[in-house]
Amino acid sequence: MLNTDPYNRITLRSAVTRACAILALGGVAAPGIAVAQATEEGASGGLEEVVVTARRRSEGLSRVPISVNALSAEQLLERSIRTDSDLQIAVPGLTIRQTQGNNSLTYSIRGQSADTFSGSPSAVIAYMNEVPLTISGASTFYDLDSIQVLKGPQGTLFGKNTTGGAVLYTSAKPTNELEGSVRVRSGNYDLLEVEGVLNVPIVDDTVLLRAAFNTLERDGYIDNILTGDELGELDRDSGRVSLTISPGERFQNDSVFAYSESGGTNTGASYTFSVYECGETNNGYALNCASSSLYGPFMDTVFGFEGAWAGYLAAHPEAYPEGLAAYVEEQKRLGYYKTQHPSSVEHDGEDWIFTNHTTFDLTDNMQIKNILGVSRAEMDTMQPQLGAPFLTIITGNVDTGRYGNEMEVESISDEIQLTGTAFEGDLDYIVGLYFQDDQADTLWPQTYFDLTPWAPPTTATNNFRITTETQAFYAQGTYNIERNTGIDLAFTAGFRWTVEDVTIEQLKQADAFGAADQDESFEEPSWELGVEWGITDELFTYVKGRSSFRSGGFNGSAPPVDAGATGGGNKFDVETVDDVEVGLKFRGVLAGMPTTFNVAAYKSWIEDVQRVEFPDPDGPGGLASIAVTANVPEMEVEGVELEASLAPTDWLELGVTGAYTDAEFTDGDVSLFGIDYTYSPVANTPEYSGSAYGKLTFMAGEAGDLSLRADLYAQSGFYFSNTADSIAPRTKLDSYELLNARLDWRGIFGTGLSAALWARNLTDEEYFVGGMALASSLGHNAAAVGEPRMYGLELAWEF
Template identity: 30%
Template structure:
């Protein structure tokens, strides 16, 4: 029953304490009881900005509870992907990897500018830079929404949204302390304390997470252990309920990271390229060293600092109207030294400008969202209307030092992005079995950016147009983009615990700016649009044992899809050139299933297929027809099992969790016909053995491991063969194992 109580309490907190809140709690409780009768506990999700059981939402969602995250050993976004059908994680730096969903990725990343992503991440309902460790502690759960999002969420996306929701304060004195240790010098402390300062008036929840781990990749030239982990994170949540139906929740969170940088391992060179010819002699040497040792000639570092404040005020003005306001401020600072080829050759290197500067790049984000949620019971109608505003800028003068083939330059970068939107969504029950829902949003985006390129003496070296025009510092550009987005869904419930739906969604992603740009016609790129069609079936069956099957199939048709290609601009360094590339179609399906053959045993599985072939045309290049879109595996599957076996009062309950996931190979580009780089397929095995509530003491003891077969696999890297003459990669974690002890106290 614990999931039932947790779900009901979340729903109650989200909607306050009046009759409206009680209706939601009663409804969620009744549906939870139905799920338990069918043999499963539903997770309550907020995909439609209110608390609902997962099985009642006509959207393809993968939801993981906080307990499931712990059992699977999820401590970063890299770990998370092993439990998610249709989702991949990749990037260019460890712990900063981004999500790819249904053929759409993190969007266009230009160093020193804000990224307008195809897959947005949210923390406590606010768009946020969520990646790496220091986030996955004291969470109520993670929800992955697939397909275009926008009519209900703050930021428009064409691929999906990932929602991280922290635990809320409760009216109980409770908490825990957990200590973990393992190989590679792994040490971690996690602690939570929940205190009702004044019952039913003021509660606070304090949580902290500190971890260290030695790096598992060693430079044979410097002796540095790369790919280490060293961070401290904290969170304070304050819940104030001064009157019935009125609540105010403030969440303060932060993270500081100071660890060794990401390793780079050379995999491929183009000997016909001048740079590739210099690197070629080291390729055989690197292959002899293996992937856990590199030829990096300098020490690398990764320093980051993040801070955020989110305030949510909810007022139930009546039984039919609820007003909600969400305001937030988030700040991030980054200072990294990165080597892109992993050899002693000076090809492409980024670091901070020497001196007293603390940070290279930054982001300060302010958001304001106001909602009116209402219902008309006599019509079977529920609705939400609202306004969203977002303003983002660096927060300080950004400056980055780059070295390209020995030519050192300093780039000074600035940007200002503003997004405003009006949105509305409604659901109406046509009959007891049919429901129609839909939404509309109109978005206005304003983007401005500037860049200046200087030599080490401080003289401007930037020519606009690149290489031919007059020397100009800074070069500034701006753009305005606007578009509607909308959706419609029809759902049908032929029987209890069975839901079928058809949906259409029109998605939009803002256009942007290429700075620096090789030519005036490439300075700006247009917005991207998608028409998404999805059919789904969510069902709980009784086939002698409880069985759950969730299936969704989709076709996404893109127009003016944004494609990024690395290019070298003389006198400036390397940059990502974004261009609109005509049309593309992605299609596939995702299946998730659960079966409970015994009361103490649950088996889960998933499989996904994605056909995201490149039939686009990028000016100046030729796409390879039929080649899968970059960083998107065609096939992915996974299976996990959980066994809870009561042993004795002295030992408590024995819990055994095992999980295995596999994904197919991925391409790293669609247009380079000379060097077709791929990352091989791989499978990962993990397990956890736990004694829960030993001798009824509130102590849980666990032994855990990940990548138990010590598989060598690639997470991301730098496919720069066409532009710089080489391709390098960074590899996933080797076999990791450890022990943990959690002491729970209070209720």
């Protein structure tokens, strides 16, 4: 059951704090590094180093001066990490937000994210083979080489400026072996997933081909007792083809084409979480009570005659007779996995991406590389945004007959890099140019407040195109003085200049169609300075300072008024971030045990923070509302992140991850339409999160490898509104814990067969993973529930 007792929440917080303290003192280490048996005397602790590309070159994780988590293909498999939403269990400080459901995800790192309906560029950008992905749809992981999660501002090296971090997906490359695999998973909720890989060397060491596919079906786990639908159904089909051409030692061309289509239903914010009644205040702020007054006995007063509410119920027999405010308790009685959303929840998506890497070694110490990316994605989706049997809001316009939020994004990018070494290898450098053209068409049809027979519903449609053109130049170098001084000490300096031109155009069907196009240009620098010191072969430390930004732009759901949010317009300004990070990494042997330990402490200062709000021009309780993106003056985030593992014996591996994140608006006062708002606390940022795991190897040899792994993840509660202290109270989600396990039998009796039993959320914990705060516009809030217990059997054959 969900843990709602205050004492137990304090216990969770204390447990995570104590675990962090024990790890910091004891020095155990990072699950991002695989533990292997020493094969020779004096081997470096018997540890297999994971190679990462956080600085656009291959380096060992234990010597990279940045907080980065890396997961190899093997680690993804043994932890049963199959989708984006699984990542936060393995990566401390990463939160995967679900605001509008399981098919629409947003990454949050160190308090940095992007609000729904904000129009802001993402604070954390995902890349596939170094090409930025342009849409935040959920995906299925298959045939990946690795996933890397970089934390903090990424401005001087990566394609797009980000203030929170980057997630790097790298697909498996073709090899010079004829090989392949087939994997089948089945489980509860009628899960059936099949994936396959075939690798063919067409011309030995010269032309290599790899093809992979994945198909997935699963029933939903939330029952809509009003319509009979199941929310959370999955139906995804994906395929990928990779071709490597290497006619000589100095030249290589890698091309990858991937296609995916998805269907099913959205979970959405289907749990009615809180509703405000007229007269309620919070810290001196009057709360919006539009929904409760219109959908309840108070309707008689609103319309000015007795019997209005009775007449509404007669026309809408599915409505809850006690009204929307009372439905909050009814939702608790129904539980997490039942809803009464009065509309469709269908989801359809299709996307493809082409990436091409061309590398040429100009000399033994200099290489030129070109990275081309072309992608297109489209999505048509109906989102539950409340879950109660009242039509307060649906994603459809009943007047025009258009239903579903639609998005179509096209992007082309190109990056040219020159990398190399100089001064007898003392200097590593990279110089690059980056270009991207991105066009996003968005259609948001909406219907509010169906009050028939007494009043027709209010409808609105936003339909707009935002075009972003990006040009950037960057350079970064690291100089090591060890050759001349004997001290493994290096200095890093990086700089980037970015120009982004943003244009918004109102399209047909938009309420604002005919308004003049708007455009703005933003030019900003990014920089990095750092020092790194290899104290010993096992111990490494670093300190760095960085600065980056998110471009300003336009909120397409706001009126096309040439003004910022304060003036009721659709414009918002650049967000900037400066941070300092200090890290310590250890990889070696402690007390005879292979051990690794990574810890990073940081502090960030963010100005003009981009946050969405839904102000009501008519004041609290009015029926008119819009979405605007405000620049909140100041925010600070500080915290500590660690990951650790050790191998006490050759049959036991233990590990822990942890993150402490203290995020606050140091100046959160904003005025919209003459009404003062206070932003606090920072949403979607649990203060404490972490996991612990253990892996037992029962046997290894001719019969195969039999192992059992269990992971326990826990996080403290968090808010899903940035204005919970003022206009959006009762928007805090409780803490929760999840237990996952996998029993694996590899290489059964020396064959290519493997089998596994797996389970996620083994204790069937009931919990929330996000929410939709519509407090200021409609006077209600809804939450998104997490998945119940999932379990199944997996069979695989490798050849």
